[in-house]
Amino acid sequence: MSGNRAAIRYAKAILQEANEANAGDIVFDDMRSVQATIRGSKELRVMLKSPVIKAEDKRQALLSIFGDQSKYTHSLINVLVGNKRIDMLSGVTESYISLYNEAKGIKEAIVTTAVALSSELEVQVLEKVKEITGSTNVTLKNDVDASIIGGFILRVGDLQYNASIANKLGNIKREFSKSL
Structure with missing residues (x-):
């Protein structure tokens, strides 16, 4: 599994929350969509890593971009922004996908x-x-x-x-x- 420990912890937490609500598949689709969007947009990657852009601006931009995603994905974005870890979003999505695949065999x-x-x-x-x-x-x-x-x-x-x-x-x- 790729990613650092913190990304894996966030991914495990959202996977557990989603599975408890029987929304694991929905969040899996969200994570794939978020990952594809981040990979496909250099501007988004730069924004996520930028120390100049305020956390609240990042939150608003991400919630706008991923407005059609589930409440679990919105919650993840809010937690990552709140913990000043939003630059890890790509790692969290990658870790979630790996954990989900592992759990499903x-x-x-x-x-x-x-x-x-x-x-x-x-x-x-x-x-x-x-x-x-x-x-x-x-x-x-x-x-x-x-x-x-x-x-x-x-x-x-x-x-x-x-x-x-x-x-x-x-x-x-x-x-x-x-x-x-």
Whole structure:
């Protein structure tokens, strides 16, 4: 699970609260939406980390952006702002998603590629991951990172397989350095 201890604690608290109210699935959808919004907006990431922007302004902006989310998500935003931890929102969403998936027995696979996967290739990768893990309950997330040049990096839980061109070039460079 990614994230720091504090983010994990906040995620556990909101997961427990949501599960007690039978709203875990709703909050899960909220957390995915919040995470996608944060990842997709550089301005939002900058605003969350900015010490210049007042906490109340951050609260108002976030409640406006995520106005259609559940009361649990609004409560999380209010608590994080109140505790001066709003910069952790992305980490909390990521931790919540991981905890939720773990509780539901869902394996999360992250495949990093230089370009976005086509839907056909995504289906093939998902089937291969299901075969490897022996689990039929797998979600696949595609991260795009042009720095890997080509190939892919597959992460499932604590396991990672790096078949990227950048990794291969790094290995060749190390081999050349050893022989000199």
